[in-house]
Amino acid sequence: MQTALYRSRQAPNSAQAVAARQCNSLFDSVSLLGVAMPFAKGEEICGENESADHVYKVLSGAVRTYKILNDGRRQIGAFYLPGDVFGMEAGGFHSFSAEAIVDSNVLMVRRSALLAASQRDTGVMNKLLACTALELERARNHALLLVKTAQERVASFLLEMAGRLPGDAVELPMCRQDIADYLGLTIETVSRTLTQLGNAQAIELPTSRRIILRNRSALAELNT
Amino acid sequence: MQTALYRSRQAPNSAQAVAARQCNSLFDSVSLLGVAMPFAKGEEICGENESADHVYKVLSGAVRTYKILNDGRRQIGAFYLPGDVFGMEAGGFHSFSAEAIVDSNVLMVRRSALLAASQRDTGVMNKLLACTALELERARNHALLLVKTAQERVASFLLEMAGRLPGDAVELPMCRQDIADYLGLTIETVSRTLTQLGNAQAIELPTSRRIILRNRSALAELNT
DNA sequence: CGGCGCCTTGAACCAAGTCAAGCTCTGTGG
DNA sequence: CCACAGAGCTTGACTTGGTTCAAGGCGCCG
Numbered sequence: 001m002q003t004a005l006y007r008s009r010q011a012p013n014s015a016q017a018v019a020a021r022q023c024n025s026l027f028d029s030v031s032l033l034g035v036a037m038p039f040a041k042g043e044e045i046c047g048e049n050e051s052a053d054h055v056y057k058v059l060s061g062a063v064r065t066y067k068i069l070n071d072g073r074r075q076i077g078a079f080y081l082p083g084d085v086f087g088m089e090a091g092g093f094h095s096f097s098a099e100a101i102v103d104s105n106v107l108m109v110r111r112s113a114l115l116a117a118s119q120r121d122t123g124v125m126n127k128l129l130a131c132t133a134l135e136l137e138r139a140r141n142h143a144l145l146l147v148k149t150a151q152e153r154v155a156s157f158l159l160e161m162a163g164r165l166p167g168d169a170v171e172l173p174m175c176r177q178d179i180a181d182y183l184g185l186t187i188e189t190v191s192r193t194l195t196q197l198g199n200a201q202a203i204e205l206p207t208s209r210r211i212i213l214r215n216r217s218a219l220a221e222l223n224t
Numbered sequence: 225m226q227t228a229l230y231r232s233r234q235a236p237n238s239a240q241a242v243a244a245r246q247c248n249s250l251f252d253s254v255s256l257l258g259v260a261m262p263f264a265k266g267e268e269i270c271g272e273n274e275s276a277d278h279v280y281k282v283l284s285g286a287v288r289t290y291k292i293l294n295d296g297r298r299q300i301g302a303f304y305l306p307g308d309v310f311g312m313e314a315g316g317f318h319s320f321s322a323e324a325i326v327d328s329n330v331l332m333v334r335r336s337a338l339l340a341a342s343q344r345d346t347g348v349m350n351k352l353l354a355c356t357a358l359e360l361e362r363a364r365n366h367a368l369l370l371v372k373t374a375q376e377r378v379a380s381f382l383l384e385m386a387g388r389l390p391g392d393a394v395e396l397p398m399c400r401q402d403i404a405d406y407l408g409l410t411i412e413t414v415s416r417t418l419t420q421l422g423n424a425q426a427i428e429l430p431t432s433r434r435i436i437l438r439n440r441s442a443l444a445e446l447n448t
Numbered sequence: 449c450g451g452c453g454c455c456t457t458g459a460a461c462c463a464a465g466t467c468a469a470g471c472t473c474t475g476t477g478g
Numbered sequence: 479c480c481a482c483a484g485a486g487c488t489t490g491a492c493t494t495g496g497t498t499c500a501a502g503g504c505g506c507c508g
Binding site: 373374410431432 | 495
């Protein structure tokens with residue numbers, strides 16, 4: 001809910017904002033079927049190729065989904081923040097593993113219950129569709145990220161996070177390695193690039209996890 | 225990891241294969257509402273940021289969707305072959321442009337008619353969801369592609385195409401530049417990599433558009 | 449046969465990766 | 479309250495995979 005409300009500051013009626021709100025409200029109607037579960041920092045929520053019995057909603061904290069590639073590298077698929085729904089895979093198996101980035105609370109809903117509800121209630125089905133469409137949008141944006149230069153990737157990441165977290169000062173829940181694995185860069189390159197953006201007055205780094213966007217348009221220019 | 229459609233040859237009842245079939249049959253029930261339109265090679269089917277009035281299904285030929293980045297580079301989002309549905313964006317606007325790669329026939333269905341049908345008929349809605357989920361799966365695979373080495377990207381591309389086209393000898397509808405823009409590489413790197421794979425006996429290149437997979441497992445090893 | 453796309457190949461260059469220190473927090477125990 | 483350890487982050491020097499620039503080859507169609 002937080003996410004949708006924040007996004008609404010910039011483009012309250014954009015298609016994506018609508019999709020995000022619909023999506024975030026997905027569990028409202030079926031939340032009775034769900035159980036809130038606490039996960040400690042680093043704890044696994046579900047594993048790749050496990051049968052996808054549940055769909056999840058972040059209540060507090062932050063979650064990363066990832067895959068380990070054959071050369072041992074880890075690729076992060078997405079970050080999920082409070083209000084976000086994840087685990088809505090196409091098939092019966094999760095295509096990514098999910099872990100809590102920090103201590104988090106996650107609402108777990110049985111997939112079968114959700115699917116059953118969606119067959120009875122068109123509203124739920126519509127939300128399910130909106131939810132999947134939003135994920136699709138994010139996956140496509142992520143793919144677009146990965147063909148850009150290091151500066152552009154980092155700038156896009158910062159703008160994305162700033163749009164999903166409240167305020168101009170972003171308190172990142174994830175470490176540099178997580179950012180690197182999300183952006184397809186090394187930790188060193190992420191670090192150097194943040195330093196460059198700092199030198200260019202585009203951002204300010206009071207601490208390594210806290211980032212203040214000083215010049216959004218400069219970042220946006222790196223974005224497209 | 226293989227694409228949904230490739231997998232379907234080997235695992236005809238995998239969840240993804242089911243999704244693919246559901247998706248391909250999306251227009252069966254509403255096809256009366258659609259119009260088949262011919263598009264010449266290179267012709268635009270719809271433009272980025274245009275209002276998304278239609279959803280499309282490839283009847284014959286091949287289609288590419290793409291975006292132009294701020295530095296002028298073109299990024300191809302996906303290739304669509306006969307049976308594939310595209311243009312099912314989240315919002316009311318297409319997020320990618322679409323063009324015919326070769327002379328093609330495309331079934332156009334009014335988005336509003338499809339959405340209306342989906343509200344009346346749960347079956348249509350389910351197919352819509354399957355369709356979007358399949359696109360999501362593809363977008364995620366595409367993102368995973370883009371963090372790999374040139375060899376791995378080209379190998380993945382060949383396996384994907386081999387799985388979506390009939391036979392072991394793949395007749396590619398797209399030129400090297402299209403492949404390069406899909407894989408986030410240059411045309412020179414794609415060319416060199418194909419030559420390497422040829423030297424390594426993994427593939428054979430009777431002509432530049434015709435590619436025979438000689439050693440799938442070697443390609444698959446580059447894949448993961 | 450000649451012209452034009454399209455593709456391949458070679459050589460020089462560069463952005464990002466790798467390897468190797470060193471720095472900065474933060475929490476812990478003396 | 480300080481010393482210390484360890485994790486996480488930054489910085490520097492060197493290497494490299496892929497790009498860029500440039501030339502040449504192939505095949506198709508008039």
